[in-house]
Amino acid sequence: MEFEPVIGLEIHAQLLTDTKIFCGCSAKFGAAPNTHTCPICLGMPGVLPVLNRKVVEYMIRMALATHCRINTECNFARKNYFYPDLPKGYQISQYAHPPAEHGWIELEINSGKKRIGITRIHMEEDAGKLMHDERNPVSLVDLNRTGVPLIEIVSEPDIRSAEEAAAYLRRLHETIVYVGICDGNMEEGSFRCDANVSLRPKGAEKFGTRTELKNMNSFRNVQRAVEYEIKRQQYVLESGGVVAQETRLWDDTAGVTQPMRGKEEAHDYRYFPDPDLVPVVIDEAWIDEIRGSLPELPLEKRERFMRDYLISSYDAGVLTVSRALADYYEEVVRLSDQPKIAANWVMGDVLRFLNEEKKDVRECPIAPASLAAMIRLIQGGTISGKMAKEVVEAMYKTGKPPEEIVKEQGLVQITDEVALARTLAEIIGKNPAQVEQYRAGKEKVFGFFVGQAMKATQGKANPQLINDLLKKMLAG
Numbered sequence: 001m002e003f004e005p006v007i008g009l010e011i012h013a014q015l016l017t018d019t020k021i022f023c024g025c026s027a028k029f030g031a032a033p034n035t036h037t038c039p040i041c042l043g044m045p046g047v048l049p050v051l052n053r054k055v056v057e058y059m060i061r062m063a064l065a066t067h068c069r070i071n072t073e074c075n076f077a078r079k080n081y082f083y084p085d086l087p088k089g090y091q092i093s094q095y096a097h098p099p100a101e102h103g104w105i106e107l108e109i110n111s112g113k114k115r116i117g118i119t120r121i122h123m124e125e126d127a128g129k130l131m132h133d134e135r136n137p138v139s140l141v142d143l144n145r146t147g148v149p150l151i152e153i154v155s156e157p158d159i160r161s162a163e164e165a166a167a168y169l170r171r172l173h174e175t176i177v178y179v180g181i182c183d184g185n186m187e188e189g190s191f192r193c194d195a196n197v198s199l200r201p202k203g204a205e206k207f208g209t210r211t212e213l214k215n216m217n218s219f220r221n222v223q224r225a226v227e228y229e230i231k232r233q234q235y236v237l238e239s240g241g242v243v244a245q246e247t248r249l250w251d252d253t254a255g256v257t258q259p260m261r262g263k264e265e266a267h268d269y270r271y272f273p274d275p276d277l278v279p280v281v282i283d284e285a286w287i288d289e290i291r292g293s294l295p296e297l298p299l300e301k302r303e304r305f306m307r308d309y310l311i312s313s314y315d316a317g318v319l320t321v322s323r324a325l326a327d328y329y330e331e332v333v334r335l336s337d338q339p340k341i342a343a344n345w346v347m348g349d350v351l352r353f354l355n356e357e358k359k360d361v362r363e364c365p366i367a368p369a370s371l372a373a374m375i376r377l378i379q380g381g382t383i384s385g386k387m388a389k390e391v392v393e394a395m396y397k398t399g400k401p402p403e404e405i406v407k408e409q410g411l412v413q414i415t416d417e418v419a420l421a422r423t424l425a426e427i428i429g430k431n432p433a434q435v436e437q438y439r440a441g442k443e444k445v446f447g448f449f450v451g452q453a454m455k456a457t458q459g460k461a462n463p464q465l466i467n468d469l470l471k472k473m474l475a476g
Contacts, residue, residue, distance in 0.1 A: 025147065070100050099280065116158045140211075157196070181296060454466070
């Protein structure tokens with residue numbers, strides 16, 4: 001029997017607010033354990049939470065960016081479960097009345113464009129973090145993360161392959177970073193993904209039994225974990241077995257999923273309205289104000305780059321992978337008026353240098369104005385493309401402008417036609433055999449003369465001028 005995967009993703013994104021969702025403690029990552037806590041986020045008796053307005057604003061930004069319907073009223077609920085890093089014994093979340101529903105994002109996949117539905121986006125608080133001691137049978141708890149604001153983005157079960165799951169995750173990741181509400185750092189846990197995977201006979205409408213996958217901290221691991229789980233469930237079903245509804249952990253080292261616990265249902269959490277928090281009312285004027293502040297989104301930016309700068313879909317995809325990189329490229333284009341040449345230098349040498357040092361473009365020592373100035377030097381014939389490779393590397397290492405590096409290293413291109421003709425005449429005079437070969441029809445010999453000319457001028461001669469002069473001189 002041929003099976004069809006049915007996949008839905010649940011994304012938890014930590015919001016870039018200064019303080020937590022219901023108290024004034026810092027939400028910053030990396031502080032000493034248990035230093036960003038107070039009676040409210042520790043769940044002490046008698047305390048009252050107060051909602052952070054910025055959290056609601058950030059939720060609305062993401063809802064608008066993903067074409068969700070925003071409900072003008074929503075409620076908070078208590079999600080009850082016991083875990084050592086959840087001090088209150090419940091998590092403040094949202095259930096029956098989410099603030100945003102029925103959205104979508106569009107993917108570009110091999111078969112064309114595909115729309116993946118978004119069931120809901122809601123706000124909630126994060127739990128703490130357990131750290132397990134490998135040498136002793138104890139676990140330590142850090143409650144700094146308790147109360148850090150999250151939004152949860154739940155997709156419709158519209159995903160049909162591991163590749164689509166990774167593509168959806170990437171698109172959602174770039175969107176949430178573009179709108180400026182999450183740093184997207186998967187290693188630090190500020191962008192986390194759980195996947196629900198099931199199989200059904202191809203053509204069937206009823207869903208199969210699903211498993212939930214956790215502990216996936218990269219796009220690659222999400223794809224690998226989903227691929228493995230599809231194969232595992234297919235083996236179970238083809239062997240006559242039954243897939244258990246459970247939560248499974250992805251083991252990156254072994255490349256397998258392992259059972260963790262039985263999968264909970266909504267009723268297991270005994271949701272009920274939080275009595276300490278009033279309903280949240282969102283007025284249309286606020287939504288319109290936030291809509292007006294949204295930046296150009298990645299897909300729109302890619303299409304504009306292709307249309308306005310006449311670059312390929314691939315180039316536009318690379319250059320818009322982050323908002324900062326897109327801004328860097330556009331500034332180089334504005335100052336150089338050379339979109340394609342600018343794209344080549346940014347995607348080539350600049351990104352290569354940054355990737356080697358694992359740096360962001362915002363840390364790049366080459367300012368857009370300097371890269372544009374170097375492009376103008378090439379276009380004006382001051383330096384050749386080969387020289388520019390040396391110049392751009394020196395710019396990255398020193399942060400100096402290209403004009404200063406060209407002057408210091410004596411890299412000015414030779415464009416004096418008379419002087420270059422004298423040099424070529426000497427080369428031709430010293431190599432009569434090669435001249436005869438060329439004139440006899442062996443055109444490959446032409447490269448020999450070009451090489452000799454570049455050697456004689458230490459690579460400083462204008463290559464096009466060399467070619468033009470050589471053709472005239474060798475023809476006679």
